Amino acid sequence: MALRSARRWKIDAREADRRKDWGAWLGLDLRSVQDKPKAALSAWRELSRAILRNAEICGVVIDDLTGAALDALRSRLAAFVASIAPRGIRVIVTSSYEPAAGRLAELGASSEAAILAPYFTEEDVRAIIKDHDGPSSDMIEGWTRIIHLTTNGGHPLLVSAKVASLRARSWPESALAEDIGPTVSDSVRATRDEARRRLVDEIPSTDARQLLRRVGSVFDRADERLVLELARDEPSIPNASDALATLRGSWIEAMPGGDLRLSPLIADIATDVPEDERLQYRRIAAEYWLGTRVLNQRTLPLCFWNAFWGKHSGVLARLYQVIETLPLDRLRSAAALLSPMTLFRTDQSIYPEVPSLGAILRLLQFEVANAVEDDEAAGRAASRVITEIDELDVPELRLLQKSIAIPKLLLAEHANIEPAKQLELALDVRAIVQEIAAEKYPELSGATAWLATAFEPGVDLAGFLFASVVTRIRNSSRMLQMIEALDKLTEDDRNGFIDAAAISLHLTAGSFVHSGWAREQNDGLDLKPALERFNRMSEIAKRWGRKDILTELACARSVILDEGLNNRAAAIAVVDGAVAEIGPAPALLRQKAKVLGHSGDDLAAAKLLISVEDSVGLDNDFDRALALRDGAISAARARLFFDAIRLLSVRPESS
DSSP: OOOOOOSOOSEEOSOOOOOTTTOEEEEEEOGGGTTOHHHHHHHHHHHHHHHHHOTTEEEEEEEOOOHHHHHHHHHHHHHHHHHHGGGTOEEEEOOSSOOOHHHHHHTTOOGGGOOOOOOOOHHHHHHHHHSSSOOOGGGHHHHHHHHHHHTTTTOHHHHHHHHHHHHHTTOOGGGGGTTSSSOOOHHHHHHHHHHHHHHHHTOOOHHHHHHHHHHHHSSSOBOHHHHHHHHHSSSOOTTHHHHHHHHBTTTEEEOGGGOEEEOGGGTTGGGGSOHHHHHHHHHHHHHHHHHTOOOSTTHHHHHHHHHHHTTOHHHHHHHHHHHHTSOHHHHHHHHHTTGGGGGSOSSSOSOTTSHHHHHHHHHHHHHHHHHTTOHHHHHHHHHHHHHHHHTOSOHHHHHHHHHHHHHHHHHOSSOOOOHHHHHHHHHHHHHHHHHHHTTSSHHHHHHHTHHHHSSOTTOOHHHHHHHHHHTTOOSHHHHHHHHHHHHTSOHHHHHHHHHHHHHHHTSOTTGGGGHHHHHHHHTTOOOHHHHHHHHHHHHHHGGGTOHHHHHHHHHHHHHIIIIITOOHHHHHHHHHHHHHHHOOOHHHHHHHHHHHHHTTOHHHHHHHHHHTTTTTTTTOHHHHHHHHHHHHHHHHHHHHHHHHHHHHHTSOTTO
8 A cells, every 4th residue: 555645637648667677557546536436437447448558558556546436446446457467467556545355355465465655764755855846955954854754754645745735835935834833734734634534434344433533532652452451441342353453554553662553644533532531541541551560761651641631640640759759860861751741831730620739740840841951941830839839728738749849949950940039949948847847747757857857967958958059050140149139038047058058068158159150251251241240249248247258259259350351450459458358368368379370470479378377277277278288389380480590590601
């Protein structure tokens, strides 16, 4: 069987290419007379006369024998084949469905004579496009990929219809976006409508028709065991195996791995199935895929989407539990398989039937967006998930779901959540932990005990989450937003976050501010805007009374001026101003020494650090070690410099 488009019904009496293996062939194209029995009979008579007139004919192609033309010519076809067979004339018949075994026997052919036309590969599509009247050579590859994608992976009939339509319109660039999304082009719609009508009308039995509608109700695909499960649902379909065998080929396509799916030409056959029945069939499919106990790139989407569209709350809840217990790398892979979830609306519940499950699915949407690195979608989902949890009626459920959701939101690598909102969420989870620990909800204490005990002294969950957030800041604009958000907190909350970050990261308090300019420097961006933002941060931080933060901000400004803007005098002035204001902190002295070294004044750099070696960094062994190391390096460089000068001064004139 082959599926091809054609434009004329009349006899094409031109001989095929005269090859040694082929000889002369006649073609009868019935496409335009499929609904005109009299015209089909007239064409048939022309074909018979042409064969009688030409003794050299070795083959006949009868194209698109379907619909009313099939009904008119069915009784003549067997007699025709029998009459020309003694002359060695071969007959090829193309149709939109596979003939029954009994019909093949009437024609004197075996079951192997019926061949299902394979889907076109990209190479096939490219060859069809280039055949004649194709697009410009620079557009062939683009059209090849677009057509292959928008025809369900190269469905022959859809490819032929689309190419014919584009040729007739001279390949307009505006058609590149056709058939992508919910709307389809006129050529594809007309082809599908016509093929669907014919295929549905030609379904051989009521049982087969009913089975086809059940298969069409489930998401994407099935396998033979699932098809039989669907057939057993009340009212059961007798002889389902026979019906399935009949439908294979034209109506139900076999896919790699044993899967079955409806032909793309009749994929909407379930639209006339009552809603409650469609839900039931999807629930059966969801339970079936979950029951396979293998959730991989094939079965996970099938299980989830059948459960979601089938409103099967039990399977959805179980599926989420399974996904959340996966190791991190597998969790990300599993979430990425559900990538269409990123398109869900965020102005209403995903699953209003069960609000608590809707909140869980919203959190899953967030994890999916994070897995596929869609920052904007993740940010929208993050905002919505807290709103939906807050709307739950049961206090225990609100606390439990927030204790799960907030760490996920703040630990995600790809989520566009404003810093002020991040701090709000961190404080919220601190209050939740305290409320649970107060034994107001003893049933939650055991399940959430780790939230209060898993961290170093001086660090709680909120502080740990803050540390995770600030280390992922990658630009000065975002860092300024974080400093502004910290400024709006109470002094205790702000200091608690800053100190917890220092303990968690094992760094000097406030050193996280450097992540706000380092990426911009590495990317070769203009650092003048970054300097302006860090100046603003320093003005804000003066109100906090924290020398460590002011020290790190001064160092950041000095580095930007020195290494980014090549203004070493201003870089030294920033350090001197900070030293005058807050004292000779080790980090400030090290930064000034570095600027002096970059200026070529290694001796001054060495003297600066060595002069204070007895007092610098007394409260911090690590800072003291760094300062002394830098001093030793600068001193060594200075000695090498003066040794070189001394050697040059005594070099003989002849050298």
